[in-house]
Amino acid sequence: xIEPLSSTVRLRPEIVALAAYAQGKPADSDAxxxxxxENPFDPIPEVVRAIAASSGVNRYPDAAGVELRARLAxxxxxxxxxxxxxAGSVSxxxxxxxxxTGPGDEVVYSWRSFEAYPGLxxxxxxxxxxxxxxxxxxxxxxxxxxxxxxRTRIVIVCSxxxxxxxxxxxxxxxxxxxxxxxxxxxxxxEAYVEFVTDDSAVNGRELSGRYPNLxxxxxxxxxxxxxxxxxGYAVGPEYILDAARTTSIPLSVTEAAQRAAIVSLDHETVVxxxxxxxxxxxxxxxxxxxxxxxxxxxPQGNFVWLATGASTAAAAELFAAAGIVVRPxxxxxxxxxxxxxxxxxxxxxxAAEVVRTLPTPRFAPxxx
Ligand SMILES: *Cc1c(COP(=O)(O)O)cnc(C)c1O
Numbered sequence: 001x002i003e004p005l006s007s008t009v010r011l012r013p014e015i016v017a018l019a020a021y022a023q024g025k026p027a028d029s030d031a032x033x034x035x036x037x038e039n040p041f042d043p044i045p046e047v048v049r050a051i052a053a054s055s056g057v058n059r060y061p062d063a064a065g066v067e068l069r070a071r072l073a074x075x076x077x078x079x080x081x082x083x084x085x086x087a088g089s090v091s092x093x094x095x096x097x098x099x100x101t102g103p104g105d106e107v108v109y110s111w112r113s114f115e116a117y118p119g120l121x122x123x124x125x126x127x128x129x130x131x132x133x134x135x136x137x138x139x140x141x142x143x144x145x146x147x148x149x150x151r152t153r154i155v156i157v158c159s160x161x162x163x164x165x166x167x168x169x170x171x172x173x174x175x176x177x178x179x180x181x182x183x184x185x186x187x188x189x190e191a192y193v194e195f196v197t198d199d200s201a202v203n204g205r206e207l208s209g210r211y212p213n214l215x216x217x218x219x220x221x222x223x224x225x226x227x228x229x230x231x232g233y234a235v236g237p238e239y240i241l242d243a244a245r246t247t248s249i250p251l252s253v254t255e256a257a258q259r260a261a262i263v264s265l266d267h268e269t270v271v272x273x274x275x276x277x278x279x280x281x282x283x284x285x286x287x288x289x290x291x292x293x294x295x296x297x298x299p300q301g302n303f304v305w306l307a308t309g310a311s312t313a314a315a316a317e318l319f320a321a322a323g324i325v326v327r328p329x330x331x332x333x334x335x336x337x338x339x340x341x342x343x344x345x346x347x348x349x350x351a352a353e354v355v356r357t358l359p360t361p362r363f364a365p366x367x368x
Contacts, residue, residue, distance in 0.1 A: 014122045031320070032343035035327040037162070037192075037303050039225035040339040041274050043260075047226070050263040054256040061255035068258050069233075071265055076208045076235050084241040087252040089191060089219040089232030092244060093156075094120045096215060096234070099243035100185050101126035101153045108147045109156040110139040112163065112332060114189065117156060126153070137164035137297040137305060141176045148184065155180060158189040159202050163327065163335035165299030173202040182213045185240065190216060191232075192301030194223035194275050195282070201300060208235065215240055220257075222302060223275045224264045231257040278302050282338045288348050292355055306351065307333040311358040318357070322350035 043051075069083040076083070086092035093116065101107060103125040109117050111130030121128045129152070131144045144155060157176070159168040168176075173188075180186055188204050196203070204216030215236030221227035231253060234241060264271055282299055289296045289304065297305055308315040309331060316328035319336070324347050327335040336347060354360060 014125075018119050018122055028323075031323045031325050032339055032346065033325050034303075034337040034339045034343060034347070035325045035335075036227075037222055037301070037335075037337045038227050038339075039222060039274070039278075039302070041225055043225060044264075044267055044270055046263045046267050047260045050259040051229075051256045054254075054259045057256075059255075060251050061253060061258065063251050065253055065258050068262050071262060072233055072235070076205055078208050078235060079238070081238040082208075082235060082241065084234045084236075084244055085253045085258070086232050086234070086244075086248065087230040087254075087257070088221060089189070089217045089234070090116050090120075091230075091248070091252065092217055092232055092234045093117075093187065093189070094123070095244035095247045096185065096187060096217075096240070097121060097124045097126065097154060098247040099240075104151060105153045106149060106151040107154045107156065108144055108152055110144060110158065110161065112329060113139075113156070113158045114162045114191075115329075127151075133161075133164060133166075136166070137161075137307070138166040139168055141168065141172055145176065145179050148180065152184055154185045154187060156187045156189060157202075158191075160192045160196060160300040162191065162301065163303065163329065163333070164297050164305045165301050165303060166297045167196060167198055167201040167300045169200045170202045170206070171200075173207075177211050177214065180213070182211075184213060186211070186214050188214060188216045191219045191222055193218065194272065195279050195302050196300045197279050197283075198298075198300055204235065212237060213240075220261050220264060224261070224271055225274075226257065226260055226264065229254070229257040229260050231261050278338050281341060281344065285338060285344060285347065289351055292348070292352050294351065294355070294360075303335050303337045305333055305335055306354075308354065308358070308360060309333070311354070311360060314358055315354045315360075318354050319347075319350045322346050322353070324350055 065085040069080045073080045073083045097120050101124050105126045106129045107121045107126055108129045118128050129147050131147050134140045190204050215234050217234045219232035286299055312328050316326055319326045
């Protein structure tokens with residue numbers, strides 16, 4: 001018999017370290033939950049009906065999701081094989097990272113960016129190479145290129161960037177792709193692309209078939225308001241998506257999710273009208289924040305970023321006291337989702353209160 005060295009089960013230390021990561025607080029019943037970039041609108045009636053009508057949950061879903069994939073393929077001008085579905089695009093990111101990396105391999109991404117990236121890379125056993133954002137909270141693409149090494153397997157570009165809201169332009173992205181070696185997978189994470197109103201922004205739909213090493217990841221969680229159903233998709237070269245499919249947990253995209261996504265595409269005008277309203281509200285909030293004196297990057301997702309620096313924890317508490325649950329990133333800043341229009345007054349009052357009572361770095365004189 002082997003003598004145990006310790007009485008606790010041996011776990012991977014990098015995983016144990018991740019588990020210590022703190023989660024955002026749930027909202028009180030009368031507070032606005034603006035901490036998860038969710039869509040504030042109730043699902044459209046057609047989606048509710050589609051979920052109710054999807055066939056018995058005693059049966060497994062269509063593993064291939066062919067109908068939805070064909071629909072998405074048609075819009076992107078690609079073959080069905082070049083579209084992959086996942087239970088949220090985060091699960092597709094996890095699959096791609098597992099498919100392409102392991103111990104000793106590196107994944108380059110901008111930082112601060114999506115909080116899931118470091119965890120997904122660690123779970124794959126690979127190494128994160130975070131590249132600091134520029135002073136104006138954008139991806140530093142030339143620094144990201146310079147961070148590519150022999151060991152790099154993946155570069156993730158997030159546009160609009162969560163949590164700073166900034167975009168990568170189409171021409172910046174084209175220059176970047178021209179410089180990245182084609183054996184490195186580039187993932188363009190476009191979770192918020194539907195909210196973009198800046199014409200210069202990169203758009204993965206216009207890049208179909210152009211690059212042999214590009215996968216575009218999108219989701220129905222944000223603009224389409226299906227976060228709770230878990231459905232996202234990726235578009236890219238078939239052999240890369242096949243590798244992602246190989247790493248996936250089978251049958252995790254439910255039939256209800258597939259039906260709801262199809263119906264959302266059928267009724268896209270209604271859905272995109274809501275997206276448009278949120279984008280307008282976002283721009284109003286942004287203008288008011290700039291008027292208060294905040295130096296806020298021009299947001300292109302469904303959220304705004306306040307660089308509150310060392311005041312972040314105290315500022316988050318001020319927002320919470322005002323009935324606004326935000327997402328604080330320790331000593332860096334606060335991300336606030338654009339939600340119910342009734343939340344805006346409270347949000348702006350709390351932001352003004354932060355300005356009055358806390359030292360706020362990156363605070364510029366009001367523009368005319
Ligand atoms: C929300 C989000 C996703 C996708 O989330 P899912 O709900 O898993 O589809 C992907 N990337 C970023 C940057 C996000 O903010």
